[in-house]
Amino acid sequence: MHVDPHLLKTFTTVVRLGSFSAAAAELGYTQSAVSQHIAALEHDLGVALLSRRPVAPTGAGERLLDHATPLLLRLDAARADVRRAAAPPPERVVVAASPLASSAAAAEVRGALHVVARAEVVAGVATGEFDVGFVDGVVARSDPLHLPVGVKASVVAEHPLVVALPPGHPLARRKGLRLDDLVDARWIDAPDAAVPLEDLRKAVGATGFRAATAYRGTDTATLRALVAAGHGLAVLPGADGVPLLTPNLVHRVERLHLG
Missing domain, CATH: 3.40.190.10 (Periplasmic binding protein-like II)
Known part of the structure; x- marks a missing residue:
């Protein structure tokens, strides 16, 4: 099985927005192209991934979403890491933090700090938008935060x-x-x-x-x-x-x- 990342991106966008037309507008495609992407993905996997009225993932679609989101983020992280390796060191470090992590971040950061939602911190670090991110979560004492592969993490505070x-x-x-x-x-x-x-x-x-x-x-x-x-x-x-x-x-x- 070979799944085109572009099809996965279309699928996750449709699920997030709950609309084929809204996904088309965000991705810069026609609505027909979005429908073709979903149809191609369903044909490749041999299962229905989305119900249409309303637009929502099926059981199989939920399982694919669990895999697609970290896979796409891992690809973004790989692209950002390769670009970073070929570029000179940045003149300034761009730092972001989720709201409940911002106080811990402020204690370590010199300069501007962007406070954004948790998911935006992780995605921004993976894509290279932010050089460093501080993110928070609630876990059992022995468990790590569930973060995507490709992003390195170290504990700052509990x-x-x-x-x-x-x-x-x-x-x-x-x-x-x-x-x-x-x-x-x-x-x-x-x-x-x-x-x-x-x-x-x-x-x-x-x-x-x-x-x-x-x-x-x-x-x-x-x-x-x-x-x-x-x-x-x-x-x-x-x-x-x-x-x-x-x-x-x-x-x-x-x-x-x-x-």
């Missing part, structure tokens, strides 16, 4: 996790909390300022963690103000909150770079 609760909350005086006891609580969906709710669901292997409020900013002080006002709970790194006892997770910051 912090315990706490549950941020409003004053007077019935659980605020507890010495520790179990995450699976909070599945049905009201949460603030703040993927760039707190532990993403999807990560909490994966940690306990359960649905739930219903978002009562959405916050799309990156300022943890604003997020804590929302918690204090009773808009929902949040899991954060640090010490200002009730410690999360189980599962045994830590918030880790890692430094990324190409080889």
